[in-house]
Amino acid sequence: MLELTNIRKAFNQGRHNEYWALDGIELAIPEKQVTALRGPSGSGKTTLLTILGCLARPTEGRVRLKGEDISGLPERFLTEIRRQTFGFIFQQFNLVRGMSAIDNVILSAYPTGRPRKDLLLKAESLLAGVDLGHRRDAKVEWLSGGEQQRVAICRALINDPELLIADEPTANLDTRLSKEFLAILERLADSGRTIVLTSHDPMVVESDVVDFIVSLRDGKIVDEK
Amino acid sequence: MxxxxxxxxxxxxxxxxxxxxxxxxxxxxxxxxxxxxxxxxxxxxxxxxxxxxxxxxxAGTPEIVLQRLVAGRHDLIPPGYIEQIGRIRGVQKKEGRLWGYYYDSVVKANYTFMAPRDLKIERGEIIVGPALERSRGLAAGNGISFRSYSGELHTFIIADVLPQNSELVSADLVLMHEADFRAFFKYPEGHFTDVAMSVANPQEIKNVAIKLMDSLPDSRPILRDEVLRxxxxxxxxxxxxxxxxxxxxxxxxxxxxxxxxxxxxxxxxxxxxxxxxxxxxxxxxxxxxxxxxxxxxxxxxxxxxxxxxxxxxxxxxxxxxxxxxxxxxxxxxxxxxxxxxxxxxxxxxxxxxxxxxxxxxxxxxxxxxxxxxxxxxx
Structure with a gap:
């Protein structure tokens, strides 16, 4: 579904503190499977994830989505692709404080111009699906970490993305909540979604849900299985 | 859409x-x-x-007001000037006006004394502006005395107070009979403060002003447009x-x-x-x-x-x-x-x-x- 060819990514390019976060990445993300990127801190997992999710551009190399080269597309088109194809679950959840859970869920669908009534129906059903129907009107800052993450999952799903991207999804959760997350992940995988996540939590990476593991070190892929 | x-x-x-x-x-x-x-x-x-x-x-003021200057200062219009003005072509109406300033040391303010021609005021009576009514606590029927510049005390009865909607121009006004005005300021008969006039053709106003200056070299015509400006x-x-x-x-x-x-x-x-x-x-x-x-x-x-x-x-x-x-x-x-x-x-x-x-x-x-x-x- 997603193919990366000779991806390199530099930060502070041309300056004395130039740093290559990714160096020569060749990777194909299999469709309708769960791929986990693992590696120690600074290995380039998050940088790779931002490139896979079109949140950042590679310094060198090509990104192909369903065979189409999207590396050189202008920001406007990348935003469109991001909205239509990807759903993001961030490590810090990145919910908008002061807004209710349901308003946060529909937020990423605003630019689509779909009627608010339809969006609310969809959001209600998504929240109910993760046992948060009763908390729909609660301000997100009043929710627990696990509840906030489930709101973030619903927000990632509101536009029916083909591909879900999750960055360290269990980093801020305890064991019980991490298990709950894995259960949700399994349901999403069973529904035929392609999922890419980063994690160094063995409970996630070594779970049965994950189909494909990519290990990174110093910006390079060291293992794939 | x-x-x-x-x-x-x-x-x-x-x-x-x-x-x-x-x-x-x-x-x-x-x-x-x-x-x-x-x-x-x-x-x-x-x-x-x-x-x-x-x-x-x-907009309701005269098109030209003529003043007389002596040694660069405003002086009275002497008798004979109004007749002379009447002989200038284009002048439609001319009228000598009587007005002057009076400093009231009680409230430390200047009043404008005036003897209007189109308003009938009895001798010994005055009509005052609303600000004067307020500052001196006056009402119709009250008496008020002003000491003239020659030192004489003149007493007047307030006949009326001017309406408040005219206050922009009448706040400090004191209107009185012509004879009282002349007696108060010691104005000789036939003398006026200035002359107000109207011109038949508005486009001729400037020409009339030039003619006035030619025939009365000690005069200063003031045009309404100049006042507006x-x-x-x-x-x-x-x-x-x-x-x-x-x-x-x-x-x-x-x-x-x-x-x-x-x-x-x-x-x-x-x-x-x-x-x-x-x-x-x-x-x-x-x-x-x-x-x-x-x-x-x-x-x-x-x-x-x-x-x-x-x-x-x-x-x-x-x-x-x-x-x-x-x-x-x-x-x-x-x-x-x-x-x-x-x-x-x-x-x-x-x-x-x-x-x-x-x-x-x-x-x-x-x-x-x-x-x-x-x-x-x-």
Missing amino acids: NTWIEKQRHLIDFTLASLARRKGKNLGLLFIYTLLVFVLASVALYTHALRTEAQKVL TYASIFDWREGIMLALLSAAILAFGIFAWEKAAGLSAEEKREIGILKAIGWETGDVIKMKFWEGLLISLTAFFAGYVAAYLHVFHFDAILFESVLKGWAVLYPRFTLPPHIDGLQVATLFFFTVFPYTAAVLVPIWRAATTDPDTVMRG
Whole structure:
């Protein structure tokens, strides 16, 4: 579904503190499977994830989505692709404080111009699906970490993305909540979604849900299985 | 089209929610901004209304007033001048006027004494202006004494008080019988303070003035247009003084509003990053902030303008009247009829709403064009 060819990514390019976060990445993300990127801190997992999710551009190399080269597309088109194809679950959840859970869920669908009534129906059903129907009107800052993450999952799903991207999804959760997350992940995988996540939590990476593991070190892929 | 409208509705919904989430900051900003518009609009509305009113009043004044100068100072018009003026072609009507100033040491104010020809006043009686009525606590039927410049005491009975709606021009007026006037100021019979005249053809006014100067070399014709221009420049000057006095405050308010509008908090920057990461385009973020800026600036503009309108036309501009009216010590108390100048409103709108909207958009544009991956890294 997603193919990366000779991806390199530099930060502070041309300056004395130039740093290559990714160096020569060749990777194909299999469709309708769960791929986990693992590696120690600074290995380039998050940088790779931002490139896979079109949140950042590679310094060198090509990104192909369903065979189409999207590396050189202008920001406007990348935003469109991001909205239509990807759903993001961030490590810090990145919910908008002061807004209710349901308003946060529909937020990423605003630019689509779909009627608010339809969006609310969809959001209600998504929240109910993760046992948060009763908390729909609660301000997100009043929710627990696990509840906030489930709101973030619903927000990632509101536009029916083909591909879900999750960055360290269990980093801020305890064991019980991490298990709950894995259960949700399994349901999403069973529904035929392609999922890419980063994690160094063995409970996630070594779970049965994950189909494909990519290990990174110093910006390079060291293992794939 | 429906999708576009729905999208704008979503953006406005989000904008309103966003404004509500930062109530403190936005209400403070709205207050300062409204105050700024209020001050500017009050000065503009007040001076414009005053100017328009003065023009209306002066429209009824004589086209030419002739004064006589001796050694560069205003002197009395001697007998024979009016007949001479009547011989000049184009002069339609001529009338000697009697008026003079009197300083009242009790209230430390100057009054204008006048002997009108078209108003019947009995000997020993006077009609006074509303400000004089207030300052001396007078009412119809009361007596008042004035010591003339020769030291004699003259006592008059107040026959009437002039209506308040004429106060702009009658605040300090004392109208009396011609004989009383002449006796008070020791004006010889046949002498006048000046001569008011009208001209048959308005296009000939300047020519008549030239002829007057030729035939009466010690005279000074004053044209109505010149008086109008003088009034306009006086009000312009007063408006300028007022704005100069307020400029420091206006500048401070402006800088504060700019700072508040232009400075993005870490929370706002984070929010923009989130919106971009979850699929909002740079344009959507800018549009949302544009709506936000427009909503604040329009609300402030209309609230400030309406408050200024009420201040000027319903509360008689109590905050600025002493600077803008300036009437010796006897300040006229009057309510100006509302006059609104479209160009003035447009100028005020242009100089308040546009800079604010730009102040909001520039930093947003900068923040919105940054890569959304920053949000991924927390």
